[in-house]
Amino acid sequence: MARIRSVHPGLWTDETFVGLPAMARLFLIGLWNEADDNGVFQWKPLTLKMRILPGDNADASELLAIMEEVGVVMRYEAEGASYGAVRNFRRFQRPERPKPVHPITDEVEQFVALPSNSHTCSKKKHGAVGGQATNGRNSVNHPEPNEQPSLDDNSVSEHRQNIESHGPMEEGIGKVIHSSLRSECERAPKPKSETPKRGTRLPADWQPSPELADFARQNGVDPVATAEIFRDHWRGVSGDKGCKADWDATWRNWVRREQGFSGNRPIRSGPSNRPKTAADRADEHAAYMLEKYAGGAR
Template identity: 40%
Template sequence: MSARRWAKFWWQDWQRDPALRMCSLAARGAWIEMLCLMADADPVGHLLVNGRSPNMRQLSAVLGCSEREATKLVAELEENGVFSRSEDGTIFSRRMVRDKAISDEAAANGKKGGNPNIIGKGKRKVKGEDAEGLTPSLKANATPPLKHQETEAEADTERKNSLRELESAPADAPPAPAPKSEKPKRASRLLADWQPTPEQIQFAEANQVDPVRTAEVFRDYWLGVPGTKGCKADWDATWRNWVRREDGMRSQAAPSKAQQRADNAEAWKSGVMLEGY
């Protein structure tokens, strides 16, 4: 259960959302009921009840309609792109997941004494502050520099020095020892302004997956995953797996209504009527 009992609701954003405006009044009503469940879920923004994704029978009980009607409303919302699904098929609100990530980041910065990017800016140095404008207590809690950047710079310098030594060494000099293997990549979170590279876009198009929509879902999902679960050592590999999964889900998608009507007509000729939506 979420500890947050209230949340900001932007009325104009609700009214101006083009995807939502394309839905019927009943579908929009179902969506606001689903948002209430997502606001109380863990993680926030995912359609979960007691940590599990409800089936259509359970969701219809919450919405106060029949299972058939609930299935129709959810399909309408998904068809218009109102929500997204996680890797395991769980429905989630992109806006709610993104807002929760921003809120968590602000809360974490507050515990450290404020946003580390603006601490000390525009402030005069007072007694007890160091050259960076931070008191010892704030400096102890400030975000340290990215160590992997320093390591890469040092490694690049070592490679250049080794190349100079090799060029200046005599021809009969013994071979230099082999360099040490590089350290494994450190897991990190996806950047908030992440965009797919041209190679990643090409990979998605090669698998017949829309790179723009897939990138939006990919970014919103991983920004909303809390803690170490949202850290990956190789985001390129994560993107490729996500694209392959999207391709597999697309190939296994249910037949269109037109295809069902054609199947029903064919079945009618043979004396067997198939059940439609």
């Protein structure tokens, strides 16, 4: 039964595919529809011709021979019947629930790029490939059943580079990457948003720390008296308005407002670099005259 298959865009520039005759290229794509989910089809040229090219004057046996010669298909014997396999079929065709129906050998598994952890309904058979008998897995290095393909940061880009440079029909183009695993590689993890800090109420015995008290003095505010007012005010505020995430910052803002209301200037540790105004010079002159004449200077 024919199946729906997808055509990889890299196929049209693949050197091996482009080198085939036009009718052979069309026949190869038709084989994808006739092959089972492992890329295996029955080697029956006449039947394939009637299913793929029923209205064309073409020799299916000749087309299969051309494709076998360049290595895009492989013929093998199993259970007394002839079968064919399409190279790298499972690298580019990824059925969600594979249901292969034809027997398969170790060499064919490698030829069609069948993943080692792929589920298969067909029993593995040891048949003859290219006129030679196959015995076990001597020539194929298969990973363990539970082993997953390596997924380093370069896997996806390397896979794409290999397709662009070699094409889907070329041999040895890199690691098999399943669509589900590839999507996980390309999908960047979303950064976790930080949980906002929840506000708390001011403790009943709250007192400003030495640093907070110094901050008040530097701004001309009495830390002792202001702390009592600050504590009584916020202890009396109900609900969420009485909760703050940072009580130190709330204290500093309170001090700044108190300094602004009282008109006190911050206490500076050194001389001010502010230029003198006319009022400053008038005050200095008045102090000089008062000291000179009222202080008894003669």
